Amino acid sequence: MKQLHKQSSVNHRRDEEIPSNQTPPYSPKSLKQPRSLPRSINYLFKEQRLLFILVGILIGSTFFILQPTLSRLGPTEVRSSIPRSFSTDTNTTTTTATISHTQDASGSYSADSNKPFHGKVGRVPVGIGRRRMRIVVTGGAGFVGSHLVDKLIGRGDEVIVIDNFFTGRKENVVHLFGNPRFELIRHDVVEPILLEVDQIYHLACPASPVHYKYNPVKTIKTNVMGTLNMLGLAKRVGARFLLTSTSEVYGDPLQHPQKETYWGNVNPIGERSCYDEGKRTAETLTMDYHRGAGIWYGWLLSYLGFLCCHFFSRIFKYKVT
Numbered sequence: 001m002k003q004l005h006k007q008s009s010v011n012h013r014r015d016e017e018i019p020s021n022q023t024p025p026y027s028p029k030s031l032k033q034p035r036s037l038p039r040s041i042n043y044l045f046k047e048q049r050l051l052f053i054l055v056g057i058l059i060g061s062t063f064f065i066l067q068p069t070l071s072r073l074g075p076t077e078v079r080s081s082i083p084r085s086f087s088t089d090t091n092t093t094t095t096t097a098t099i100s101h102t103q104d105a106s107g108s109y110s111a112d113s114n115k116p117f118h119g120k121v122g123r124v125p126v127g128i129g130r131r132r133m134r135i136v137v138t139g140g141a142g143f144v145g146s147h148l149v150d151k152l153i154g155r156g157d158e159v160i161v162i163d164n165f166f167t168g169r170k171e172n173v174v175h176l177f178g179n180p181r182f183e184l185i186r187h188d189v190v191e192p193i194l195l196e197v198d199q200i201y202h203l204a205c206p207a208s209p210v211h212y213k214y215n216p217v218k219t220i221k222t223n224v225m226g227t228l229n230m231l232g233l234a235k236r237v238g239a240r241f242l243l244t245s246t247s248e249v250y251g252d253p254l255q256h257p258q259k260e261t262y263w264g265n266v267n268p269i270g271e272r273s274c275y276d277e278g279k280r281t282a283e284t285l286t287m288d289y290h291r292g293a294g295i296w297y298g299w300l301l302s303y304l305g306f307l308c309c310h311f312f313s314r315i316f317k318y319k320v321t
């Protein structure tokens, strides 16, 4: 303690030794006289100053002309090298969309490389575009879901994907990692989740017979409890809701093609019922929430047609009330 005290007193003395008049006394600058015009022009022409100014202007303009192009190539808008095709007609109440893909024997997908990507990412000036929406897509890492997510991100919305990766793959959405408008949550829809969103696209469900028959009880649980949870969320936060149903809800139909007024020819106890009846119940729940809670809803029926073992196309019929 004593030593410290000594040290501080020494420092104090040193401070005292510093001469107080080190900084020169303040002397106000004499006021500058405004330059005359010929002198300014002379100044510009000396030492090639005008040339340097012109070169500077040229570099600046080149940067601002090229900047929009460069930003489109930036990391946030980097698109998958896989071209995708998805078109919707939002001006009418009926929307059709087609997706063409090839599927390899292992069940992994790659898009038809001849198809151009129509979902152009354009720059919308601030204040002109519509309000950005926050959308949750369940099953967004799956085949249909990942294309839907691309479309939504492409039009400028924020997307939260919820998926338990039962059949979905991170590879389907990996090109969106790092995009500030994209989030991925590993979550099973049979458990409730609370998110603040404007719209819910509910796609989570094993879709192929191999997968939905693997654990039939889980399949129907996903359809019933998962849909209930998502409808509950929609009611709570006032979100619009879209359910992906299936043409399988008609069972073994006696009508071809099936109209939405047709109720089907179904088997509630067969091996496929976990999927068919699960989707039927999901439709029932959606309509009941719509009637009871006034949720705006839509549904998407998918018709799967195998053209050959490695190629298939799907046509979706989307009806919004």
Ligand SMILES: O=C(O)[C@H]1O[C@H](OP(=O)(O)OP(=O)(O)OC[C@H]2O[C@@H](n3ccc(=O)[nH]c3=O)[C@H](O)[C@@H]2O)[C@H](O)[C@@H](O)[C@@H]1O
Pocket (backbone or CB within 6 Å): 138, 139, 140, 141, 142, 143, 144, 145, 162, 163, 164, 165, 166, 167, 168, 169, 187, 188, 189, 202, 203, 204, 205, 206, 207, 208, 222, 244, 245, 246, 247, 302, 304
């Ligand atoms: O053809 C149809 O009718 C089906 O089309 C799509 O299914 P799809 O994209 O073809 O199938 P997957 O690629 O297997 O995608 C389903 C997604 O749901 C996810 N999932 C599945 C099951 C589950 O319990 N939770 C869950 O998040 C899977 O991991 C996967 O990402 C829809 O997602 C299904 O709801 C619809 O029944």
